[in-house]
Amino acid sequence: MSGDDERRVTITAIAREAGVSVPTVSRVLNGRSDVAPDTRERVEKLLRHHGYRRRGSRTVRRADLVDLVFNDLDSPWAVEIIRGVEDVGHAAGVGVVISAVHRESSSTRQWLHNLRARASDGVIVVTSHLSPAVQAQLRRLNVPVVVVDPDAGVAGTDVPAIGATNWTGGLSATEHLLTLGHRRIGFVAGPPHLLCSRARLDGYRAALAAAGVPADDRLVHPGDFYHASGYTAGGALLDLDDPPTAIFAASDQMAFGVYEAVRRRGLRVADDVSVVGFDDLPEARWASPPLTTVRQPLVEMGRLAARTVLRLAQGEEIESPRIELATELVVRDSTAGPAGR
Amino acid sequence: MSGDDERRVTITAIAREAGVSVPTVSRVLNGRSDVAPDTRERVEKLLRHHGYRRRGSRTVRRADLVDLVFNDLDSPWAVEIIRGVEDVGHAAGVGVVISAVHRESSSTRQWLHNLRARASDGVIVVTSHLSPAVQAQLRRLNVPVVVVDPDAGVAGTDVPAIGATNWTGGLSATEHLLTLGHRRIGFVAGPPHLLCSRARLDGYRAALAAAGVPADDRLVHPGDFYHASGYTAGGALLDLDDPPTAIFAASDQMAFGVYEAVRRRGLRVADDVSVVGFDDLPEARWASPPLTTVRQPLVEMGRLAARTVLRLAQGEEIESPRIELATELVVRDSTAGPAGR
Numbered sequence: 001m002s003g004d005d006e007r008r009v010t011i012t013a014i015a016r017e018a019g020v021s022v023p024t025v026s027r028v029l030n031g032r033s034d035v036a037p038d039t040r041e042r043v044e045k046l047l048r049h050h051g052y053r054r055r056g057s058r059t060v061r062r063a064d065l066v067d068l069v070f071n072d073l074d075s076p077w078a079v080e081i082i083r084g085v086e087d088v089g090h091a092a093g094v095g096v097v098i099s100a101v102h103r104e105s106s107s108t109r110q111w112l113h114n115l116r117a118r119a120s121d122g123v124i125v126v127t128s129h130l131s132p133a134v135q136a137q138l139r140r141l142n143v144p145v146v147v148v149d150p151d152a153g154v155a156g157t158d159v160p161a162i163g164a165t166n167w168t169g170g171l172s173a174t175e176h177l178l179t180l181g182h183r184r185i186g187f188v189a190g191p192p193h194l195l196c197s198r199a200r201l202d203g204y205r206a207a208l209a210a211a212g213v214p215a216d217d218r219l220v221h222p223g224d225f226y227h228a229s230g231y232t233a234g235g236a237l238l239d240l241d242d243p244p245t246a247i248f249a250a251s252d253q254m255a256f257g258v259y260e261a262v263r264r265r266g267l268r269v270a271d272d273v274s275v276v277g278f279d280d281l282p283e284a285r286w287a288s289p290p291l292t293t294v295r296q297p298l299v300e301m302g303r304l305a306a307r308t309v310l311r312l313a314q315g316e317e318i319e320s321p322r323i324e325l326a327t328e329l330v331v332r333d334s335t336a337g338p339a340g341r
Numbered sequence: 342m343s344g345d346d347e348r349r350v351t352i353t354a355i356a357r358e359a360g361v362s363v364p365t366v367s368r369v370l371n372g373r374s375d376v377a378p379d380t381r382e383r384v385e386k387l388l389r390h391h392g393y394r395r396r397g398s399r400t401v402r403r404a405d406l407v408d409l410v411f412n413d414l415d416s417p418w419a420v421e422i423i424r425g426v427e428d429v430g431h432a433a434g435v436g437v438v439i440s441a442v443h444r445e446s447s448s449t450r451q452w453l454h455n456l457r458a459r460a461s462d463g464v465i466v467v468t469s470h471l472s473p474a475v476q477a478q479l480r481r482l483n484v485p486v487v488v489v490d491p492d493a494g495v496a497g498t499d500v501p502a503i504g505a506t507n508w509t510g511g512l513s514a515t516e517h518l519l520t521l522g523h524r525r526i527g528f529v530a531g532p533p534h535l536l537c538s539r540a541r542l543d544g545y546r547a548a549l550a551a552a553g554v555p556a557d558d559r560l561v562h563p564g565d566f567y568h569a570s571g572y573t574a575g576g577a578l579l580d581l582d583d584p585p586t587a588i589f590a591a592s593d594q595m596a597f598g599v600y601e602a603v604r605r606r607g608l609r610v611a612d613d614v615s616v617v618g619f620d621d622l623p624e625a626r627w628a629s630p631p632l633t634t635v636r637q638p639l640v641e642m643g644r645l646a647a648r649t650v651l652r653l654a655q656g657e658e659i660e661s662p663r664i665e666l667a668t669e670l671v672v673r674d675s676t677a678g679p680a681g682r
Contacts, residue, residue: 064459065406065436073424076417076624083414086439090448093455095406097436098427107431114434118405227627259629283417283624286568288600 014050018043029142047142049315066309067120069099069111071127075225075253076281077298081126081148084302092310094121112137122309124148124302127194130159144312146305151194160312160321162305166196169294169327170203170250173276176292176329177246178211181337182274185213186237186244188223188230188254197225200250200278219244223254230257238265238273245338246274252281252293255334259287274335289333297325355391359384370483388483390656407650408461410440410452412468416566416594417622418639422467422489425643433651435462453478463650465489465643468535471500485653487646492535501653501662503646507537510635510668511544511591514617517633517670518587519552522678523615526554527578527585529564529571529595538566541591541619560585564595571598579606579614586679587615593622593634596675600628615676630674638666 011029015022020039027035028043035043068085070078082098089096097120101107112134115123120143127149135157138145150161177185187204190197201220208215218240221233230249234257237244249255255277262273269275269289277284280295304325308318352370356363361380368376369384376384409426411419423439430437438461442448453475456464461484468490476498479486491502518526528545531538542561549556559581562574571590575598578585590596596618603614610616610630618625621636645666649659 064455065438067436073420073427074623076420079414079417079420079423082420082423082439083441086414086441090440090451090455093451093458095408095438095440095455095459097406098423098439099431099436100424100427110431110434114405114431114436117434118436253627256627256629260627260631263629282415283627286594286597286601286624288597288604288629290601 014043014046018046029140044142045315048144048313064093065095065097065118065120066306066313067097067099067111067115067118067123069101069123069125071101071103073098073100076283077279078126080281080298081302081305084299084304085124085306086302087299088303088306088310092306094306094310096306108134112141115143116141121313122146124305124309127151135159144309146309146312148301148305149194149196158321160308160318161323162301162308163196163322163324164296164301165324165327166199167203167206169278169296169329170200170248171207172203172327172329173248173278173294174204174207175211176331176335177248177274177276178207178213180246180274180335182244182246183213183338184216184219184242184244184246186234186247187220188233188237188247188249188258189220190223190225190250190254192222197250204248223250225251225253227253227257230254231261232257234258234261235264238262238267244273246276246335248276248278250278252277252279252284252291255291255293256283256287259334269334270336272339274338276335280330284330284332287334292332292335293330295328295330297327301325355384355387359387370481385483386656389485389654405434406436406438406459406461407647407654408438408440408452408456408459408464410442410464410466412442412444414439414441417624418620419467421622421639422643422646425640425645426465426647427643428640429644429647429651433647435647435651437647449475453482456484457482462654463487465646465650468492476500485650487650487653489642489646490535490537499662501649501659502664503642503649504537504663504665505637505642506665506668507540508544508547510619510637510670511541511589512548513544513668513670514589514619514633514635515545515548516552517672517676518589518615518617519548519554521587521615521676523585523587524554524679525557525560525583525585525587527575527588528561529574529578529588529590529599530561531564531566531591531595533563538591545589564591566592566594568594568598571595572602573598575599575602576605579603579608585614587617587676589617589619591619593618593620593625593632596632596634597624597628600675610675611677613680615679617676621671625671625673628675633673633676634671636669636671638668642666 011025015025028040086096099111101111122144125147147161189201223229223233247258255275258275262269277291277293280293284291284293352366356366369381427437440452442452463485466488488502490504530542564570564574588599590599596616599616603610618632618634621634625632625634
């Protein structure tokens with residue numbers, strides 16, 4: 001990521017080196033589909049290698065910047081990812097530019113405009129819906145993209161993605177509760193359009209099935225990963241005629257909502273109702289009682305995303321377009337055997 | 342913050358416009374002290390106005406970037422500041438580059454190197470010790486600096502600083518507990534080298550004095566704003582022969598540590614011991630019970646810092662070098678009248 005490379009690279013030189021015509025290079029630059037895949041790949045690699053920037057962008061030199069874009073900066077989750085990306089960027093002399101697009105198309109357009117103006121070397125998109133239109137625009141900007149915690153929108157594409165073993169995490173949290181003796185285990189799910197939500201729910205169901213515990217749909221409540229939905233869903237589960245003795249929430253924030261639903265009913269977490277979360281945010285250690293949860297390696301996911309996008313920016317190959325880092329159950333004080341309720 | 346301004350500005354042109362000699366402009370650029378203050382100010386304003394960059398930096402054009410530097414990205418506090426700065430930067434088409442320097446001089450050197458290479462338009466430093474050496478280097482880079490939540494290190498300088506009314510916040514939290522009937526009120530303090538810590542402690546003492554409650558030094562325990570210190574200090578206070586009926590912690594994170602110290606002793610927050618925090622992080626609403634706390638307008642502090650540094654980058658005057666935004670007591674469920682302990 002040297003910032004001192006002053007040479008200007010022309011389309012002609014790229015065409016010569018790739019052994020293709022100038023119009024072919026233009027077609028690649030314009031994101032047209034009438035280019036053979038291996039030709040496109042060869043040309044894009046050369047464009048990246050030489051740090052080519054389209055005319056109208058501010059400089060042909062590397063910007064030594066990476067864009068990190070979130071839907072919202074409204075979760076402590078975000079700062080964990082930022083820490084990992086910043087760590088790698090800082091050491092490489094690459095600045096990390098933070099943006100939030102608030103799920104709004106006007107805001108996304110403004111961000112794409114800013115991105116083009118500052119000629120970033122790469123983009124890391126976090127838990128964001130990457131529409132085909134935005135993917136096409138990023139391709140035209142010839143900027144490498146890595147997605148962290150992908151939603152279903154990128155599943156069929158070749159965009160590199162970094163996630164966590166969500167299914168295994170859902171499985172191990174549920175197995176932990178089964179081992180403690182729980183048989184009625186509630187589940188508070190995440191938004192169904194996110195792949196990670198579906199994987200956690202399937203892990204929960206797989207553990208129950210393996211233990212021979214029949215599935216009960218009334219024990220599964222929808223949520224949106226935020227605190228309020230955990231409070232509502234937890235309350236609904238606790239108010240069932242035959243309430244669960246343990247509740248597994250698919251995010252730490254929803255688990256804290258369940259805590260409050262438990263407290264409001266004059267009950268105690270662990271003593272009366274076991275609670276498990278998912279994420280292992282720093283807040284999980286600070287909760288009272290400290291929360292048993294499934295650790296996602298968020299900082300490491302950020303680090304890997306940064307290393308991957310910097311390698312792509314230098315025209316390197318990456319081994320696999322999809323990587324899932326391991327989750328790990330962290331047992332603290334919010335889980336115990338079922339009380340005699 | 343146009344990124345399209347291509348003209349190069351020479352030292353000679355700046356000297357002519359300022360009505361001074363070329364060596365005088367050089368002295369200003371090199372941060373030398375042998376320049377009259379009003380001359381320095383006039384020259385610096387012109388340098389900023391014309392977007393002058395030192396030779397060796399990568400471009401004479403505006404970078405349309407602002408650097409936001411933290412000591413550590415280890416607190417949900419950080420993401421609130423980031424949200425405010427990003428908000429303003431995004432709308433202005435200015436990228437926000439995040440860094441953490443980890444209180445290490447090697448890391449600070451690396452950051453200064455990166456800052457110079459990317460030719461940022463301005464720097465926002467958060468709760469960081471800004472040593473005279475770093476201040477001098479930033480002055481040499483001719484980049485405007487704004488400090489958020491200043492420590493004692495910038496108190497005597499002309500660096501613009503944005504904080505909150507910490508003394509008033511300490512006062513109003515303590516008055517709230519006094520009004521509920523508490524007379525033995527514990528205090529968990531922040532690090533003594535930070536101005537905000539001292540102001541909160543003085544506000545606590547002022548409220549007690551105004552109510553005629555004698556100060557008891559055994560009720561004041563040191564902390565460092567982090568969770569573990571709140572747990573330790575809260576435990577020490579609760580284990581006194583004559584324990585307090587309420588504890589005011591100078592950060593939300595320390596208040597959550599006090600929660601856990603209360604729980605471990607088989608007691609309940611509010612019912613047995615009232616707890617007040619300081620910050621109003623999102624976590625305060627999610628705590629169980631939701632935390633009574635002093636709200637710092639962290640997002641607004643970030644917004645104001647961004648607006649200020651962008652104005653300085655354009656050579657505008659700012660009205661006041663020090664601004665304190667108002668804190669506000671937010672009463673939730675962690676405080677009640679003293680129990681009959």
